[in-house]
């Protein structure tokens with residue numbers, strides 16, 4: 063039995079959920095008000111003690127087991143939930159040598175980054191070479207106290223200064239450690255040189271305030287690039303880091319909002335002026351990981367953007383560029399609108415007037431900055447403003463052109479009421495009937511790769527676990543099948559295959575790792591996937607691969623070579639069917655209690671489910687997937 067199963071066996075889900083939710087027993091299940099969405103009328107939250115699973119049939123439409131429950135309730139990562147539940151269950155997590163070594167190694171890298179930051183800070187304050195850096199800070203009005211607070215520094219104009227310093231007795235960092243911390247660069251011939259030379263050094267800290275990387279500003283005209291960042295290292299992951307978060311986190315929590323600026327020095331100036339809830343992006347598009355971190359502190363985010371960044375060009379490119387691409391623009395409204403829906407956030411845009419940046423505004427007119435933050439617009443409003451600016455919307459051609467440009471953004475809005483409100487707004491603005499707008503935009507919906515429909519879970523039975531495992535093994539063997547699955551689902555306007563299609567927490571984690579590996583590399587190997595998976599699950603995955611479960615029954619009419627694709631579609635189909643059965647059960651008990659509201663809500667959910675099931679069977683029996691015995695001559 064794996065540790066995960068062992069823990070699940072020993073944790074009573076009714077106890078765990080009962081800590082925050084008042085549960086009422088009804089038959090074999092317990093019901094209550096969902097703790098994850100505001101509801102007071104209909105108890106739509108169900109717990110199955112036998113299988114150790116839960117599900118919300120209301121607004122969240124999500125579910126899982128004890129792990130996913132705790133992760134969602136307390137905003138934890140899988141590893142954190144695992145450790146908490148292991149302690150609670152009295153199960154000892156296996157200590158592994160490899161992660162421990164890795165932990166020691168990252169401690170070492172952290173010490174190197176920290177030593178470098180301290181030394182840079184000392185040089186800025188004391189070294190004659192740092193005069194230009196000090197002058198630069200003075201012209202920007204940055205005080206000595208701020209230099210200390212943000213631990214600003216200076217890197218000498220020398221190819222080996224830092225390397226020699228960190229190698230001193232008492233420090234004793236090896237070349238490899240310095241390379242791995244992103245501080246020096248190794249040439250092919252084995253020689254190495256300092257990455258940062260003659261630059262103003264801005265240490266980037268993790269949320270606990272430990273230096274993990276650097277932003278470095280050039281001080282001499284012609285030194286390119288103007289800003290040089292640490293490379294991606296074991297410590298420093300740009301997609302998960304925001305500049306200044308360790309200092310801003312309390313103010314963000316207290317004010318309920320975070321202001322995100324583009325430049326490090328903009329953030330520093332803001333803090334000096336007393337705007338303490340400001341963080342800076344790291345020069346890349348904001349990622350889901352970054353928002354997920356911020357989401358634990360606040361729900362509203364204000365993006366303060368330069369006129370150039372926020373401009374129409376960036377916006378139109380942003381729509382087409384995949385998020386992982388290096389060339390991704392900082393401002394990607396389409397991505398933001400999706401994050402809003404997915405993470406239930408309120409993201410607003412503060413576009414600065416041409417030629418101004420936050421730094422100037424904050425220093426010369428702090429009151430104006432306050433007003434600009436207050437008046438920031440929802441992303442969609444901002445997109446509509448920019449796209450309609452300078453257009454004469456009197457002619458039918460111009461009206462259509464605007465709808466064509468706005469359409470791709472509108473369909474990304476997850477909430478149907480909000481979507482309808484924008485359609486109304488556009489209809490009024492263009493002076494056309496609302497129906498015409500809706501019709502025109504529906505062609506984008508058909509192209510959309512995202513549906514916004516229920517995910518599923520069901521009480522785990524051995525057969526369920528086997529099916530999930532079979533699907534995972536198939537996908538681990540041929541990860542690119544996932545793309546075919548998503549394309550097929552999208553074609554029928556069904557949501558992409560998702561971690562929530564798996565009920566078991568370990569399976570979900572493995573699937574997430576697979577997804578991440580797929581977006582990082584084109585042809586991920588098994589090791590690529592394991593690298594992205596919590597070490598406590600490695601042995602499990604190995605077991606699944608070594609002893610894969612038997613193939614679930616597959617319709618003989620279907621082409622059997624599709625392996626992963628069919629296993630995934632089967633899993634989705636099974637999920638939808640089980641959910642349907644669960645809802646029927648709930649409808650029955652609701653009608654026994656004469657609860658008309660519940661019955662209405664549940665019946666609607668049921669209709670949506672059967673609609674999805676219909677579309678799903680159209681995919682499974684699409685002509686290209688029916689076995690064509692005459693086509694391949696073997």
Ligand SMILES: [Zn+2]
Pocket residue numbers: 096097098099118119120121122123
């Ligand atoms: Zn809910």
